[in-house]
Amino acid sequence: MSRSLAEMATEVLITADGREKTRLSRAHAVTWLAARAEGRPLPVGRAAPPQRPARPEQPELLSPRDVPKRKPGSPAGRIALLHAVAHIELNAVDLHWDIIARFIDTDFPPGFYDDWVRAADDESKHFNLMCDCLEAEGSFYGALPAHAGMWRAAEDTAGDILGRLAVVPMVLEARGLDVTPGMIEIFRKAGATRAVEALEVIYSEEVAHVAYGSKWFHFLCGRHNLDPKDVFHELVTKYFKGPLKPPFNEEKRAEAGLPPDFYWPLTAEGAA
Numbered sequence: 701m702s703r704s705l706a707e708m709a710t711e712v713l714i715t716a717d718g719r720e721k722t723r724l725s726r727a728h729a730v731t732w733l734a735a736r737a738e739g740r741p742l743p744v745g746r747a748a749p750p751q752r753p754a755r756p757e758q759p760e761l762l763s764p765r766d767v768p769k770r771k772p773g774s775p776a777g778r779i780a781l782l783h784a785v786a787h788i789e790l791n792a793v794d795l796h797w798d799i800i801a802r803f804i805d806t807d808f809p810p811g812f813y814d815d816w817v818r819a820a821d822d823e824s825k826h827f828n829l830m831c832d833c834l835e836a837e838g839s840f841y842g843a844l845p846a847h848a849g850m851w852r853a854a855e856d857t858a859g860d861i862l863g864r865l866a867v868v869p870m871v872l873e874a875r876g877l878d879v880t881p882g883m884i885e886i887f888r889k890a891g892a893t894r895a896v897e898a899l900e901v902i903y904s905e906e907v908a909h910v911a912y913g914s915k916w917f918h919f920l921c922g923r924h925n926l927d928p929k930d931v932f933h934e935l936v937t938k939y940f941k942g943p944l945k946p947p948f949n950e951e952k953r954a955e956a957g958l959p960p961d962f963y964w965p966l967t968a969e970g971a972a
């Protein structure tokens with residue numbers, strides 16, 4: 701009897717070690733997508749995902765204001781940056797498996813699951829790329845403290861699928877599209893080829909995650925005859941504290957199906 705997708709998702713969520721979590725994540729993605737390609741899809745099923753995913757003992761999780769700031773131009777600053785991205789990627793792995801297991805009661809076509817399985821697989825690759833870069837620099841994931849608040853958005857939207865889609869892929873992951881080119885520039889200036897190449901993979905693959913968010917957000921709004929832009933403004937205001945910060949990567953956001961009238965009104969300028 702094959703396991704359901706929700707059970708596989710939960711197994712990833714309750715695995716603490718990053719390398720092991722992402723190994724399972726990639727293996728489950730292959731299993732799900734292969735069964736779909738053969739026309740014998742696995743059941744989506746039902747499971748009890750944990751309220752918070754298991755995480756390794758290290759890194760120590762601190763409130764953002766207690767995470768030490770390092771100069772981005774220095775070697776220590778570059779390691780801190782890679783470490784912060786590794787932490788974001790590991791969190792993203794859990795976020796994608798969580799959206800699969802958490803909202804089983806919302807009726808979605810199988811393509812919804814394909815998209816988030818693919819996104820989870822991408823993030824698993826990204827986490828390992830960042831770990832490899834850290835290790836090549838003599839560091840490792842867990843060596844530095846990391847941001848404690850990252851699961852907040854998931855907890856706040858645990859009962860609201862439209863809120864989850866608005867805040868996680870369409871705000872947080874879209875923010876990644878805005879800031880990654882600047883990060884790549886920092887590593888390029890330092891001649892850190894390995895990190896540049898890894899971040900370019902991340903940058904090219906993140907567009908699809910934002911696009912999945914926008915696609916399923918529009919799908920659900922359409923099902924309930926809601927105006928997507930109005931609902932987006934309402935939900936981001938409700939769940940995301942503070943204004944969105946320009947500059948925006950308008951080109952990549954457009955490619956991901958996120959038009960300017962979604963995000964500009966949510967900036968400090970737009971609200972004024």
Ligand SMILES: [Fe+2]
Nearest residue numbers: 789823826902
């Ligand atoms: Fe990623």
Ligand SMILES: [Fe+2]
Nearest residue numbers: 792873906909
């Ligand atoms: Fe992503």
